[in-house]
Amino acid sequence: xxxxxxxxxxxxxxxxxxxxxxxxxxxxxxxxxxxxxxxxxxxxxxxxxxxxxxxxxxxxxxxxxxxxxxxxxxxxxxxxxxxxxxxxxxxxxxxxxxxxxxxxxxxxxxxxxxxxxxxxxxxxxxxxxxxxxxxxxxxxxxxxxxxxxxxxxxxxxxxxxxxxxxxxxxxxxxxxxxxxxxxxxxxxxxxxxxxxxxxxxxxxxxxxxxxxxxxxxxxxxxxxxxxxxxxxxxxxxxxxxxxxxxxxxxxxxxxxxxxxxxxxxxxxxxxxxxxxxxxxxxxxxxxxxxxxxxxxxxxxxxxxxxxxxxxxxxxx
Amino acid sequence: xxxxxxxxxxxxxxxxxxxxxxxxxxxxxxxxxxxxxxxxxxxxxxxxxxxxxxxxxxxxxxxxxxxxxxxxxxxxxxxxxxxxxxxxxxxxxxxxxxxxxxxxxxxxxxxxxxxxxxxxxxxxxxxxxxxxxxxxxxxxxxxxxxxxxxxxxxxxxxxxxxxxxxxxxxxxxxxxxxxxxxxxxxxxxxxxxxxxxxxxxxxxxxxxxxxxxxxxxxxxxxxxxxxxxxxxxxxxxxxxxxxxxxxxxxxxxxxxxxxxxxxxxxxxxxxxxxxxxxxxxxxxxxxxxxxxx
Amino acid sequence: xxxxxxxxxxxxxxxxxxxxxxxxxxxxxxxxxxxxxxxxxxxxxxxxxxxxxxxxxxxxxxxxxxxxxxxxxxxxxxxxxxxxxxxxxxxxxxxxxxxxxxxxxxxxxxxxxxxxxxxxxxxxxxxxxxxxxxxxxxxxxxxxxxxxxxxxxxxxxxxxxxxxxxxxxxxxxxxxxxxxxxxxxxxxxxxxxxxxxxxxxxxxxxxxxxxxxxxxxxxxxxxxxxxxxxxxxxxxxxxxxxxxxxxxxxxxxxxxxx
Numbered sequence: 001x002x003x004x005x006x007x008x009x010x011x012x013x014x015x016x017x018x019x020x021x022x023x024x025x026x027x028x029x030x031x032x033x034x035x036x037x038x039x040x041x042x043x044x045x046x047x048x049x050x051x052x053x054x055x056x057x058x059x060x061x062x063x064x065x066x067x068x069x070x071x072x073x074x075x076x077x078x079x080x081x082x083x084x085x086x087x088x089x090x091x092x093x094x095x096x097x098x099x100x101x102x103x104x105x106x107x108x109x110x111x112x113x114x115x116x117x118x119x120x121x122x123x124x125x126x127x128x129x130x131x132x133x134x135x136x137x138x139x140x141x142x143x144x145x146x147x148x149x150x151x152x153x154x155x156x157x158x159x160x161x162x163x164x165x166x167x168x169x170x171x172x173x174x175x176x177x178x179x180x181x182x183x184x185x186x187x188x189x190x191x192x193x194x195x196x197x198x199x200x201x202x203x204x205x206x207x208x209x210x211x212x213x214x215x216x217x218x219x220x221x222x223x224x225x226x227x228x229x230x231x232x233x234x235x236x237x238x239x240x241x242x243x244x245x246x247x248x249x250x251x252x253x254x255x256x257x258x259x260x261x262x263x264x265x266x267x268x269x270x271x272x273x274x275x276x277x278x279x280x281x282x283x284x285x286x287x288x289x290x291x292x293x294x295x296x297x298x299x300x301x302x303x304x305x306x307x308x309x310x311x312x313x314x315x316x
Numbered sequence: 317x318x319x320x321x322x323x324x325x326x327x328x329x330x331x332x333x334x335x336x337x338x339x340x341x342x343x344x345x346x347x348x349x350x351x352x353x354x355x356x357x358x359x360x361x362x363x364x365x366x367x368x369x370x371x372x373x374x375x376x377x378x379x380x381x382x383x384x385x386x387x388x389x390x391x392x393x394x395x396x397x398x399x400x401x402x403x404x405x406x407x408x409x410x411x412x413x414x415x416x417x418x419x420x421x422x423x424x425x426x427x428x429x430x431x432x433x434x435x436x437x438x439x440x441x442x443x444x445x446x447x448x449x450x451x452x453x454x455x456x457x458x459x460x461x462x463x464x465x466x467x468x469x470x471x472x473x474x475x476x477x478x479x480x481x482x483x484x485x486x487x488x489x490x491x492x493x494x495x496x497x498x499x500x501x502x503x504x505x506x507x508x509x510x511x512x513x514x515x516x517x518x519x520x521x522x523x524x525x526x527x528x529x530x531x532x533x534x535x536x537x538x539x540x541x542x543x544x545x546x547x548x549x550x551x552x553x554x555x556x557x558x559x560x561x562x563x564x565x566x567x568x569x570x571x572x573x574x575x576x577x578x579x580x581x582x583x584x585x586x587x588x589x590x591x592x593x594x595x596x597x598x599x600x601x602x603x604x605x606x607x608x609x
Numbered sequence: 610x611x612x613x614x615x616x617x618x619x620x621x622x623x624x625x626x627x628x629x630x631x632x633x634x635x636x637x638x639x640x641x642x643x644x645x646x647x648x649x650x651x652x653x654x655x656x657x658x659x660x661x662x663x664x665x666x667x668x669x670x671x672x673x674x675x676x677x678x679x680x681x682x683x684x685x686x687x688x689x690x691x692x693x694x695x696x697x698x699x700x701x702x703x704x705x706x707x708x709x710x711x712x713x714x715x716x717x718x719x720x721x722x723x724x725x726x727x728x729x730x731x732x733x734x735x736x737x738x739x740x741x742x743x744x745x746x747x748x749x750x751x752x753x754x755x756x757x758x759x760x761x762x763x764x765x766x767x768x769x770x771x772x773x774x775x776x777x778x779x780x781x782x783x784x785x786x787x788x789x790x791x792x793x794x795x796x797x798x799x800x801x802x803x804x805x806x807x808x809x810x811x812x813x814x815x816x817x818x819x820x821x822x823x824x825x826x827x828x829x830x831x832x833x834x835x836x837x838x839x840x841x842x843x844x845x846x847x848x849x850x851x852x853x854x855x856x857x858x859x860x861x862x863x864x865x866x867x
Contacts, residue, residue, distance in 0.1 A: 063698040066865040081318075086700035093694040099620070101627040113616040114699045158695055322859065325704065329855035336848035337814045343821050343845055346838040378793055385796030 007077070009166045009197035010039040014071035015061055017054075017221075031057045034071055035223035037216060039199055041165075044192050046208035046229075047201040048304060049218035055201035056094055058218070059170050063091050076165060087116050090159035094170040096151060100144035104135055104154050107143065108161055115162035129157045134183070149180045156187060160196075167191060169200035173207055185211060205300045209233070215300065217307040224307035232303045238273045241296045242280070246288030253279055270296065361410035376412030383408060383418070387425060391432075398434035401426060405443055409450075417522055419447030420460050424525055427468045432601050437468050455489060456519065458482025462495065463516065472503035491515045510536050534579035535602035538594060542605035545576055545584060545592045559590045578606075613701050614709040621683065621713020622720075630679060630717065633671050634724050640667055641732050656736055661747060661829040664729040669754050669825070671725070672718055673785065676758045679717070680765025681777040683710045688866060697866070704858040711766055711854055718758045726751055749839060750828040756846035760817045761785060763853030770861040788817040817849055 017031040032054045039045045049055050060066045062073055062080055073080040076088055098107055105126055112122040130136050133153040138146070143154065152172070159167055172188070173181045188198055188211055202208055208215050209229065216226040244267055250260050253269060256278055260269045271279050276293075283290050365372050383404045390398055405422040409415060425433040427440035444461040451457060462478035465471045476499035483492035495515065498508045510533065517529035548571050552560050556569075563586055566572045576584045582595040584606070593608045594600055625631070644663060684707075687693045697706065726748070734740055764784055768777035787794070791813050798809035822842055824834055 060694075060866070063694070065694060065697055067863075083700045083702065086698065089698075091695065091698035093691065093698075095691075096695060097691045098695070099624065099692055101624060106623075110616060110620050111695065111699065114613050114696065114701050116700060155695075321702070321704065322862070325855050325858050325862075329852050329859065332848045332855065333852040336845055336852060339841055339845045339848060340814065340818055340821075343818070343838065343841045346835055346841050347821055378790065381793055381796055381800070384800060385793075388799070 007041040008038055008074075009041040009043070009076060010037070010045075010062075010199060011074040012037040012058075012062075012071075013073060015058065015068050015073055016070040017057055017061060017066070018069045030221050032061075032068075032221045033223075037223065037226070039197065039214075041197050042192070042195060043213045044188065044198045044211050045200070046212035046215035047199060047218065048203065048205070048208055048215050048300075049201070050203055050308060052220075053218040054221040055218055056170055057221075059091070059093075059168055059201060062168065087162060088165050090162070090164040090167040092155045092159040092167075092169045092172055094174065096155040098143050098151065098154060098158075101142060103140045103142055104130060104146075104157070105139045107154065108158055111158050112161050117162050125161060129161060133157045133187070148175050149177065152176060152180065152184070156184065160191065164196070166197040166199065169198065171202055172200055173202060173204060181207070205304055209300050215303075217304055219308045225303070227303060229300070232300055239296050240271050240273065240276050241268060241292070241294045242271050242276075242283070243268045243291040243293075244283050244288050245291065246283070246285070248287045249282050249285055252282045256282075266291070361407045364407060365411055372411040376408050376415055376418075379404060379408040379411060380415065380418055383422070398426075398430070398436075401434045402436060402439040402443070405439075409443070409446060413446075413450035416447070416451065416454055416456065419444055419451075419457055420520065421522055421524055423447075423460055423464060424528060427464050428528075437464065440464050440468070453485055455482045455485040455487070455492060458485065458492065459489075459495070459516065459519065462499075463512065466499060466503065466512065472499045475499045475503075489515075489519050491519065506536060506540055531600075532602050535600050537579045538600055538603045539605045541576070541578070542584070542592050542594075542603075546590065548572065549586070549590045549592065553590060559588065560586065561588075562586060610702075610705060614705050614712065617701070617706055617709025618712040618716065621710050622716050625679060625714065625717040630675060631721060631724075633675065634721065634728075637667055637671060637725050638728055641728060645732055645736065657733070658829045660729075660733060660736060661750075662825060664725070664732070665747070665750055665754070665825045665828070668722060668725050668729075668751065669757070669823075672722060672754060672758045673761055675721065676714070676718060676761040677765050677778060677781050677785070680714055680762045681769040681774050681781065683714060683766060684769040684861065685774045685777065693866060703862040703864075707766060707770070707854060707858050707861055711762060711850075714762050715759055718762070719755065722751060722755055722758070746828050746831065746834065749834050750824050752839070753822045753824055753842060756842055757819050757822045759846050759850045760819065760822075760853075763850035763857075764817065767853045767857040767860070770857040771864065784816055785819065787812070788819040789823075791816055791818040791820050818845070822846070 013036060014034040015032060016034040019029045019031055020026045021029045047055055047058070057066070061068050062075070064081060064086075075085050078085050099110075102110070108126045108129065109122055112126070117125070127136070127139065130139050133156055135150060135153055135157070138150065143151070146154065152175070156169075156172070159169065169188075172184050176184065185207065188200070192198055198211075200211075212229050214226065214228050215232075217224045245265050247262070247267065250262075250267060253260055256275055258269045258271050258275060258279060260267050269279065280290070280293070282288075364375065383401070386400060386404060387398065401422075405418060405426070408418045409422075412418075423440040423444045426436050426443060427433060429435040441461065441464055444457055444464065447454070447457045448461065458478055458481060462475045462482065465478060466475040476496050479492050479496035479499060482488055483490075483496060495512065498511060502508050513529045513532045513536065517526050517533070520526055520529070548566065549560060552566060552569060552571060560566050560569075563572065563575045563583070567574065578584055578594050578600070580594075580596065580599045582599075585593050585595055587593060592606055594603065594606045597603070597607055600606075641664065687696075697703070729747075730740065730744075733744065761781065765777065765781045768780045772780070794809055794813040794816065798806050798813060801809055827834065
């Protein structure tokens, strides 16, 4: 699939959503404040935000499941409401529900027909896809018997069955165990390597850090910031976890302003990059034995928390 | 949904609904005339009462509406047959034995000869008796029964007895006593007839019954006026040895003040043979005098 | 477009089957089998009449109940369970979805009714020992019942496109009952005056006139049904259903899904 560097997969142009609440006295409740966002083709984009920020609302608007109060969007250069667009995008809803009386094969066959995949292609792709997501053994088992993790995998499968150019995932890791999460992560990376654009929402920063080129932060319906992950990680202050044996040197380390945690024979301290050399020098004493030095942090956490905090300040 | 699709779908909605209304009229026309079963739904009143699960009042009202509609449609077509009227009324009054209007109205129109009614006196009497049985303190029903006996069956003795019984009901209308008396003394006269119909008109609240009574009263007027007019014509004939050719002659001769009009407002017609008739006998269905030959 | 509508329809049919809707056929069969010995006790002349009345009334009741209750769940269940999300995110129009559901349920009822018809004729054969030409008339009555189901399904879809399952069931049932008394509504309109008259008259056209689709008694007494009536009723049922489905599409297209 050929993308030019200049092609934009997704443009959000001032999408806004307000709800009227209440039966007798109607009040307006803001779901999403108007915001602009651009995602170039071939990127993995992390749509971050705490729970209730409006991430799912945004995705539902883009999928045409709800209608915006104002604003528009363009997907692959076309109006987001254009039916032709839908055959080129894939969607995994948050906590997806499928017809539980169907088997995954039947479900994918049905969805595939709706997405315009020919019968011949369906025959070939479905078994391969099920294999790829690790459900080949359960191909003819009714979905009502599937665990949450298995359903999530079915969800991924149905999102990519018709080989879309852009894939939208809403909290794809939610409710999965570490093994499942790693599998999904690898899957997303594989999708991106195939040239697909991936737009996924999450509140788990570690996943975004590992997968995304760029991220944005949404909080209480407002877009608070967009950033390139590499840059953000670079800017973040780095720390090191130092673990050693030898209680004698603790006072010297603490004198440097570093707090130590004792667990049995082992002592652990989280040391700023600037102070690292000094601490290590102190550990070259004969009554101390260095066990490990590991870089830690350098994460999106600061970026995220700052953006979320800003909103809180503005509000108060 | 795109604007174009919305417009197309809206047009489709309107077009298909409007067409369905027109087609429905065709369906009505093609539907075979209601057989007895259709009109009654179910023929057994007892079964229906049990089946209606306590909503018999509502069902009675529905049947009552069917009675009125059935009669109205048939009457409009000048039908001579009202086969379903008695069964319908039987069902209605079984479902709700206290629906007085059904007894009153029902027996009136059951008794009257076609096309103004079903012409079934037996059924009419049976219906009112049923009404009296379930509502012994309703004096209106005694008037209805007595009236049928007087008007339809010319059984003045029975009528007198009925009126007498009715007059003994607490709070009965005083006219009942007078009616009983009239039955025994002067039953066949026009005066009595006028009194009877006027009483019906006065004490009934049903508009159809009152209209019916008014019609009867109007016909009684005709029954009185026609002989009077014919005797005026006779006197003219005696005087001038020929029949008058028009009302104008009689007016110029000083026998009449103006062209005589019947109670419907149409002028009476003076025939060449000296007889007087009404112009539209259909509007005065109960007259005995002045009927065109 | 046709392929998508067909896919939705087929899936709806499959759901009904797997949801054991067709198990009502067992009840129907049991009913007939249980009544057959009773019917044989009665004198020959009335046997046939009773069998026809019983079977056709049962078909009508079973079919209408399925039309209403499965009909209203078609949309509301999907919204409630969010199974709609992955479907509508695909190039399926909201209208295509509704129409597909309609045909799916209509097909289910057609199959159901067909099975019941076969059952009926079997019992008829057993009791009467032979089938005459007059018995073909019964097919017309059954056909009319199918038309009735089409109308009710349309209404059920319409109401479920915007209201809760409970209210949808009530509204659909209410309209069905009102439609059974449509003739009386018209009679009432004729004897009323003013606003009431106009309102009753309008109501008599808005409610589905299912009373004209009921020829069970007539057929039981071997009275003929004119071809004109068959034709006009067919057109009426199709037009009315079309109106209901169009309205459902318009409403559903504007609906924000939770």
